[in-house]
Amino acid sequence: MIRVELPHHLRVLAQIGGEVTLEVADPVTLRRVLDALEDRYPVLRGTIRDHDTLKRRPFLRFFACQEDLSHDSPDNPLPEPVTTGKEPLLVIGAIAGGC
Amino acid sequence: MSKVRVLVGTRKGAFILTADGKRENWDVSGPFFAGWEIYHMKGSPVNPDRIYVSQTSSWSGQVIQRSDDGGRTWAAPGGGVQKSPQGWPMGESNRFVYDTSDETGKPLTTHQFYDGTQHPWEFKRVWHLEPSLTDAEAVYAGVEDAAIFQSKDGAHSWQELPALRGHGTGPQWQPGAGGMCLHTIVLDPKDPKRIYIAISAAGAFRTDDGGQTWKPINKGLRSQFIPDQDAEVGHCVHHIAMSARRPGVLFMQKHWDVMRSDDAGDSWREVSGNLPTDFGFAIDVHAHEPETIFVAPIKSDSEHYPLDGKLQVWRSKTGGNEWQAMTEGLPQQNCYVNVLRDAMAVDSLDDCGVYFGTTGGQVYVSPDAGDHWKPIVRDLPAVLSVEVQTLS
Numbered sequence: 001m002i003r004v005e006l007p008h009h010l011r012v013l014a015q016i017g018g019e020v021t022l023e024v025a026d027p028v029t030l031r032r033v034l035d036a037l038e039d040r041y042p043v044l045r046g047t048i049r050d051h052d053t054l055k056r057r058p059f060l061r062f063f064a065c066q067e068d069l070s071h072d073s074p075d076n077p078l079p080e081p082v083t084t085g086k087e088p089l090l091v092i093g094a095i096a097g098g099c
Numbered sequence: 100m101s102k103v104r105v106l107v108g109t110r111k112g113a114f115i116l117t118a119d120g121k122r123e124n125w126d127v128s129g130p131f132f133a134g135w136e137i138y139h140m141k142g143s144p145v146n147p148d149r150i151y152v153s154q155t156s157s158w159s160g161q162v163i164q165r166s167d168d169g170g171r172t173w174a175a176p177g178g179g180v181q182k183s184p185q186g187w188p189m190g191e192s193n194r195f196v197y198d199t200s201d202e203t204g205k206p207l208t209t210h211q212f213y214d215g216t217q218h219p220w221e222f223k224r225v226w227h228l229e230p231s232l233t234d235a236e237a238v239y240a241g242v243e244d245a246a247i248f249q250s251k252d253g254a255h256s257w258q259e260l261p262a263l264r265g266h267g268t269g270p271q272w273q274p275g276a277g278g279m280c281l282h283t284i285v286l287d288p289k290d291p292k293r294i295y296i297a298i299s300a301a302g303a304f305r306t307d308d309g310g311q312t313w314k315p316i317n318k319g320l321r322s323q324f325i326p327d328q329d330a331e332v333g334h335c336v337h338h339i340a341m342s343a344r345r346p347g348v349l350f351m352q353k354h355w356d357v358m359r360s361d362d363a364g365d366s367w368r369e370v371s372g373n374l375p376t377d378f379g380f381a382i383d384v385h386a387h388e389p390e391t392i393f394v395a396p397i398k399s400d401s402e403h404y405p406l407d408g409k410l411q412v413w414r415s416k417t418g419g420n421e422w423q424a425m426t427e428g429l430p431q432q433n434c435y436v437n438v439l440r441d442a443m444a445v446d447s448l449d450d451c452g453v454y455f456g457t458t459g460g461q462v463y464v465s466p467d468a469g470d471h472w473k474p475i476v477r478d479l480p481a482v483l484s485v486e487v488q489t490l491s
């Protein structure tokens with residue numbers, strides 16, 4: 001069971017009350033988690049990563065276990081505490097000022 | 100009893116303002132899509148309860164929302180209303196993919212960037228939604244980086260009309276301060292195959308065959324900020340307005356200069372006349388008097404606020420050149436807001452109401468074609484767009 005925490009705006013958009021839990025087959029990678037997330041919530045396609053290139057949107061970042069995974073390969077295995085559900089994968093919006 | 104529904108897009112959500120035909124007492128609902136930028140919202144002329152919304156965010160990208168009940172409930176087309184077998188919202192209406200196929204157009208890959216280098220086209224957001232005049236399921240979208248898309252299924256799916264970018268001048272297009280956006284789409288009510296669009300900063304284009312081919316329509320425009328001031332493309336057109344009663348006569352607020360065309364854009368002439376400044380963004384035409392036009396002059400291209408802190412709409416009843424300041428009810432001191440390009444609209448009641456929103460969050464109404472103004476709301480987030488629906 002993989003746990004994912006999304007930013008407020010995306011939770012509202014996808015009508016998600018709180019944390020998302022997903023079943024993801026091994027090896028658990030960022031790509032596989034996002035694939036599973038978008039399969040369940042198609043409205044999120046294009047909001048976290050580009051529709052076609054699947055590149056992370058520039059103002060979003062990925063963290064887990066106090067590590068910044070944003071610039072890692074999406075095919076790297078996620079940290080073990082994430083794969084066991086002990087720690088969530090965090091999708092976080094950049095603090096880029098208010099306007 | 101007639102009533103009006105004003106659709107307001109702001110930096111932090113959408114609002115709907117409604118009143119009866121007197122336009123004195125207003126109900127305000129919203130914010131919808133709180134926290135997101137609402138670049139534009141517009142109702143279908145065929146089914147006014149169908150409203151399309153461009154909901155966008157630099158963080159989370161583009162979402163198209165739609166209401167089929169006049170704004171009471173919303174859903175991303177395909178999401179919310181339709182559910183997956185597991186019951187989750189479905190929706191891919193935010194997918195805008197540039198056409199690069201050999202079959203449908205020349206696969207343009209670059210445009211001019213701010214520094215003059217070539218830059219790849221990158222989708223950023225939808226600036227303008229223009230519902231079809233004849234089909235509630237059909238809607239056009241003007242996007243950044245500049246292109247026009249079409250949906251024929253109520254905004255479920257979008258396809259580019261690639262001939263515009265394939266016109267051949269694309270590598271000369273360049274972004275304005277707000278990005279390289281296609282912000283204006285004007286549909287000809289008498290000729291469904293004729294569409295006008297405008298791009299900052301490329302200029303105006305017209306198709307006469309439903310988007311299969313396009314031609315630049317910028318003759319007569321002069322722009323000091325480009326090396327060839329009379330160039331075929333490169334002009335920063337801010338907005339174009341046309342009276343449905345007289346298709347083919349166009350009014351343009353350019354970066355500087357208010358312009359007029361009497362031949363469907365084939366040629367333009369300046370009609371700034373006695374305006375105190377002819378820089379601005381918004382322009383519109385009276386619903387029943389095709390020679391009566393409205394602009395909101397802004398001091399300059401670097402000082403985006405009214406002259407001398409006095410908020411003024413200027414009206415011409417002569418199709419330009421002779422202008423009159425319409426100020427009654429508008430702040431005449433210490434006002435330093437802007438009126439953006441899509442933030443002015445007119446209703447079609449007998450005495451033609453005029454509406455505009457400001458970056459200070461005010462939305463003003465004049466129920467008598469500009470003679471008198473009053474605020475409907477004063478403290479919304481910065482207003483990006485204003486549209487009005489006249490409902491029976």
